[in-house]
Amino acid sequence: MSKIPPRAVSSLQDLADIAGVSRATVSRALNNSTLINAETRKRLQALASEHNYTVNKQARDFRLKQTRVISVVFMLDAHSEQHPSDPFFLEMLGGIADGLSLHDYDLLLAHAPVASMRDLANSRIVRNAEGVIFVGQGEEHQALNKLADAGTPIVVWGGSVADKRYLLVGGDNAGGGFSATSHLIAQGRRRIAFFGNTRTPENQARFSGYEKALAQANLQPDEKLTVDIPSDMQHAQVVIENLLNKRIDMDAVVCTSDVMAIAAIAALTESGFSVPDDIAVVGYDDIPIASFSSPPLTTIRQSIHQAGSVLVESVLALINGHQVADTTLSSKLVVRKSCGA
Amino acid sequence: MSKIPPRAVSSLQDLADIAGVSRATVSRALNNSTLINAETRKRLQALASEHNYTVNKQARDFRLKQTRVISVVFMLDAHSEQHPSDPFFLEMLGGIADGLSLHDYDLLLAHAPVASMRDLANSRIVRNAEGVIFVGQGEEHQALNKLADAGTPIVVWGGSVADKRYLLVGGDNAGGGFSATSHLIAQGRRRIAFFGNTRTPENQARFSGYEKALAQANLQPDEKLTVDIPSDMQHAQVVIENLLNKRIDMDAVVCTSDVMAIAAIAALTESGFSVPDDIAVVGYDDIPIASFSSPPLTTIRQSIHQAGSVLVESVLALINGHQVADTTLSSKLVVRKSCGA
């Protein structure tokens, strides 16, 4: 009968005492060092698992000056102190979490993110992690540049900016904005609005794609049709309803997210417009719920989950000192009924 | 002109050398110990911030055998290896993150959660954290019991179970199921279906509320009207469509989540039913998107964000050895058009 270990084995030394060797030997054995005799190694590993011992990662990481943690910061609207209810974020988070687990890294989630970009460099978020993934740039482009300059390994999901000095992963925003708009034009729409905050690089690029499509069709852009809509659904609806009260002439809307599109459809319907008969709507992201809205949402699909793993690979490469280039993931138009197709 | 510090100050010792005191004194000064002379204390604190020094939390936590980390595990369907696209999870996560930041705790997000409930006790998720919050019980009730028995401070969001030995926080599921069903009955519905996986405690309680409402109205429950629907929208739709093909007579549906309700509405509409004229639908959660669906969703509101902070307070109390009791948060019917109101 095997005896139950009398007291918990909680350190290398404990195990070394039991085995009658030094703790250096145990450490090497458990790390599969070839310095240690193969038999000794096996014996000690067996002993360790028999006593249900695993190395104390906290001590290990401290000694090795590593954390095996990556922080994730969601850059929300500086204005809306709201929490994101956009499923986009959750999908992205899932992708990142999966990517990290592949490499045995943990995920530290930043709370109250944008509150204090100033002292972010000294926060636990940055100091406790080997690298940081930012989802979105918000309007904090310069703060991100500064952080990258300071040598912190960071990767940002977002859109390109002229003087960017950090590693970037993003969708083809210009392409997405272009194909959304072109498709509406091809459907015969002429007065096409653009809904979204164009101060973020991502939306800027989408807007440029929108403008390009208009130009290509010889349509005059009308600045009354470019509207800054908050990303929070409740607020979005109010703003859109105010807009509709102004009776601005339009027959289509390009939105910068699916949830915004869904809010828009609700507001339009509420105001007596028919979607897509009176006004066509295109969203962005292709979140799972998009195909279930009524009418089903035409949208630009981003492979969000894949984006997560690209972000992870990029930040880890950075940490390991490898050369890494920006990545642009393809964006693809998914046609459903909300655009009149 | 103040000189820029020649080399980074990276430890207590560095700062102590500069100040000409021992590192014990610096440590105490920075921790506001009254042992240290008030002036010395101020001087050292000023010096620290001048040199942009903050204590190394990793070393500190190691020394103090603490982590100031709470893990969060989302219990997904064992079957669907899917990632949750339900905004419910994101809201909950936001509430938890906010609660934790109030107490200067960090949030470690569990990846690939249910995969291995067996060795969860030895995983980093548990070992690296001072406590664990589980969102949902899935079908892992016994594993949770075992973990709690082992002394790990855990709190679970879910429904009550007879032999539960862990701390529980949850909504009033029986009440929610009851009021959803009663409301439909009051609207004149008689053939009311229940959509959801009744193997989880939460849904079991909701189902019992459903049964109670039926009984109270002298309606016979029909087991053909109780349908196990996956929580993933895409799969849900397929299952529901199959169900509709069987031409089972029904005039209303109680769903266990809003996303399921939205999928149901889509499937019903697709099959030619009108919601709510032919079939009324009630959801659960009141996620932000619920009021934007078409028709707007009648649902049971859970204060998800508040739930997050209650979970946090509970697990921290547990960690600090306080007495803590289970919490039941109220659930409230929100009437919108999808039920015919």
Next chain:
DNA sequence: ATTGCAAATGCAATCGATTGCATTTTTGTA
């Protein structure tokens, strides 16, 4: 000047694991 006491500061061990550099043991060969 001396003593006593309180306040302030310093010393050194400690947390658990890793690793460069000894040191011991084993192996191979003359």
Next chain:
DNA sequence: TACAAAAATGCAATCGATTGCATTTGCAAT
């Protein structure tokens, strides 16, 4: 058998902060 080389193991410093206990300093009263 002896001796060099190789293989295996041990010693002890180290990471950075905290804290019990010892020691020094400052001040007041005698």
